[in-house]
Amino acid sequence: MKVDVLTLFPAMFAGPLDESILRRARESGRLQLAVHDLRNWAHDRHRTVDDLPYGGGPGMVLKCEPVFEAVAALSGPATRVVMMTPSGRPFVQPVARELAAEEHLLLLCGSYEGFDERIRQGLVHLELSIGDYVLTNGALPAMVVIDAVTRLLPGVLGDEASAEDESFSHGLLEYPQYTRPPGFGGMDVPAVLLSGNHAAIARWRREQALTRTRQQRPDLMENLGPANAPANDEGIS
Ligand SMILES: C[S@@+](CC[C@H](N)C(=O)[O-])C[C@H]1O[C@@H](n2cnc3c(N)ncnc32)[C@H](O)[C@@H]1O
Incomplete structure (x- = not known):
């Protein structure tokens, strides 16, 4: 470009x-x-x-x-x-x-x-x-x-997925990220992230993204498309 x-x-x-x-x-x-x-x-x-x-x-x-x-x-x-x-x-x-x-x-x-x-x-x-x-x-x-x-141009980011899975890319803020060590200053990495259960990790990340968005940017919740709208049982109206 x-x-x-x-x-x-x-x-x-x-x-x-x-x-x-x-x-x-x-x-x-x-x-x-x-x-x-x-x-x-x-x-x-x-x-x-x-x-x-x-x-x-x-x-x-x-x-x-x-x-x-x-x-x-x-x-x-x-x-x-x-x-x-x-x-x-x-x-x-x-x-x-x-x-x-x-x-x-x-x-x-x-x-x-x-x-x-x-x-x-x-x-x-x-x-x-x-x-x-x-x-x-x-x-x-x-x-x-x-x-x-x-950073959105093809080939600019090393890992193309990183522009797909970040704040605003699906109308939500990003979920919390952690790296090693698993425990630091009395704060532990959530156990699910160490579980190796990819479905459970994906579910946890989505719930966290919804919670964070609702807390920090309630205005974004109003614009969520059907694909991202929280299910009723997630308790978010
Ligand atoms: C001091 S500002 C002019 C503000 C203008 N008198 C007004 O009230 O809208 C000078 C220039 O800075 C740029 N600028 C300042 N704030 C901006 C913003 N929030 N977004 C985009 N451009 C901005 C614009 O190019 C603008 O012409």
Whole structure:
């Protein structure tokens, strides 16, 4: 997958995307990432990309001209233009899966007060928010999207099953995980996990996932499909 990023802070991307799984995805060519400085498309000697808001108010607004020119230069027929904005659609795991099927993403990172509305109207296919809070600029949200999408690309995770059996993949939070030693600080690994009984382990994990989801994220319980809905005898309404 090809991902281009348009930002005022390209240096922020060095580091997080150069480590571990993301680094290997880039080295193997499964993720082709390019980060571009929006100021490259400014035309004056101060490299201006923002201006005062019409109607007054605090802060600066990103101008149409450089963003339209940059998107034209970086887009192809398969490009999906994604704007990072707190007023976007919530970025959740099903959206990450949707995006992982795309050929080319172009992520627009805002700064200051955000974008001139005509950028949204004229260029953007999808607006994404990473949560109900406001960050200083769109670089961190873009990195969150790149990370979550890249690990879903075929071949990126060593064990393909690990993206199948984790929080949100079936609408539930993940069950508790343990590794050696079997006892630590007075806390023991549940006996069922040491039993070798795979059916009992699967049942225990599902019950734990349901309990944890009900406790931590009751909102997710409301959206469970029939395949995941708890049976009546599990006492969860
Ligand atoms: C200070 S914010 C602008 C906030 C804007 N005035 C508003 O109230 O919606 C600057 C930029 O950071 C990015 N940003 C901040 N919080 C975000 C979030 N929760 N999700 C996605 N992008 C965000 C966006 O690209 C945004 O244009």
